[in-house]
Amino acid sequence: MRSRRVRAFLRNRTAVAGAVLAAAVILAALVAPAVAPHDPLIQDVYNMLAPPGGPHPLGTDDLGRDVLSRILYGARVSITVGVFSVLIGTGMGALVGLMAGYFGGPLELGMMRVVDILMSFPVLVMGLMFMAILGTGMDKLIVAIGLVLTPQIARLAHGAVVALREMEYITAARAAGAGPWRILRRHVLPNVAGEILVMATLWMATAIRVEANLSFIGLGVSPPTPTWGNMIREGVRWLVVTPWLSVFPGLAILIAVLGFNMVGDGLRDAMDPKLL
């Protein structure tokens, strides 16, 4: 069973390519200090706006900082924000969805109504709203993106529970005297975990994209810490003279988001054989 899915995933060339891209970004985040050719914050005033090549493979920005090193360090912010916001979102979303689905009644109606309303909002508008309320900074950014993801995760978890709750083995567990928390944890959660895991990959892509958007506006992690979004923000001023300042960090965003999206797509196909 398990190996059949693994093989289905490996047969999917798009998914494997995506896994390679995503792994490259994660690796860059992990080993940035070891492989970056320069300190991402050191300003080389004799080499401002240097074109790509030589000691600075991707050039330098208007303060003479090495673009490649900044992109490598930027991966740390993207991956950190991505991982933790997806964790927060999955935790809260699963809690809301599982509770609503399991307990039912007016609680379910009320909770899912709020979820529906929040879900109809564009992800970015919601991200902006939460950042406005929470303020800027890495921790706030993680919470804001986690909150943005929560309704989507809640809806997924809720749907899964509604499908499961009429199942006989749940009734059997209840008859055997299991409490609601035990049933949720032991019987419901394991059944929805696979689907949540697949979606988490796609949410990771969304989280990285939203992070890039917010830091492009200037609402994310504040400078001088390099993030891909704020590198582009700073680079845009020099767009006509030195376009690479915006183009290279953007490529990094594209690789990261594309990688996770491709893995998610591939996992989904592998889990759902009828689409193959």
Add this chain to the structure above:
Amino acid sequence: MVRYTVRRLLVAFPTLLAVYTLVFLFVRVAPGDPAVAALGDYASAEAVQALRERMGLTAPLWIQYGRTLAGYLRDLGRSLITDVPVGQQVATALPHTLELTFAGIVIGAILGIPTGILTAVRRNRLPDYMGRTLALVGLSIPAFYLGILLILGFAVRLRWFPVMGAGPFSDVSANLRHLALPALTLGIIMTSFVTRMTRSCLLNVLREDYVRTGRAKGLRERTVVYLHALRNALIPVVSVLGIQAAVLIGDSVMTEIVFSRPGLGRLMVQAMMQRDYIALQGLIVIYGALVVLVNLLTDLSYGLIDPRVRYE
């Protein structure tokens, strides 16, 4: 159909009220004082207190709730910074946003549906791989980055289109020239969604019995695909078009910022930078109203494609 529309519009009001309530609560529950946030940490206690009173923050919560709501029916409240009614700002910005989003949807439908058909009909061959790869790239690329790339290519290098701003509505050619690149930005993103959706829906329909029947009785492949399959495949496509239109509204925020278009998105970011909570609340409710409206239009458009749909 008219009755259905009226009923849906009536249902929209409680939804918007809920949106307003959520936003109101989010802003109040949030740590920090909006007055302090607006004035900065170094403001004197008197100034903060004065602003708190002007913002109505000293009244009990339910009075604030009612007052703000009454203000919404009038002019969406007044901006904390400029004292201009938010409603007035929205009125000048909204046409630019609507124009942009609409153009994006149209481009997406015009480019996406044929591409989707092509990838489905040529499944697992070169056009399919190319179409699918491009669609994946299109839905992974952030709108602001795509906008920057288009500026680099078409405005800086080729000089075909202006870089930023929006032409006045009175000057049609200037307006369209300014619209071209932002609309293309949203259009490319929309195209990716529409391509994927059309492809998977058409592939599902092509598996149906009546498609086999059509082929078995010797209909030309073109007739089967375009006359029988496509129309049925388009129903879910339209619904996704509607859902994605909401996403597109979000991307329009970024597009407006990159191209400095005077739309809702720029108002919103401006309100955020100035910590203008009143304007921000109003704008979020406006976005909510837009989404509700788009959903209604989507539901109404089903009837155009599927004669079985009755609005009761």
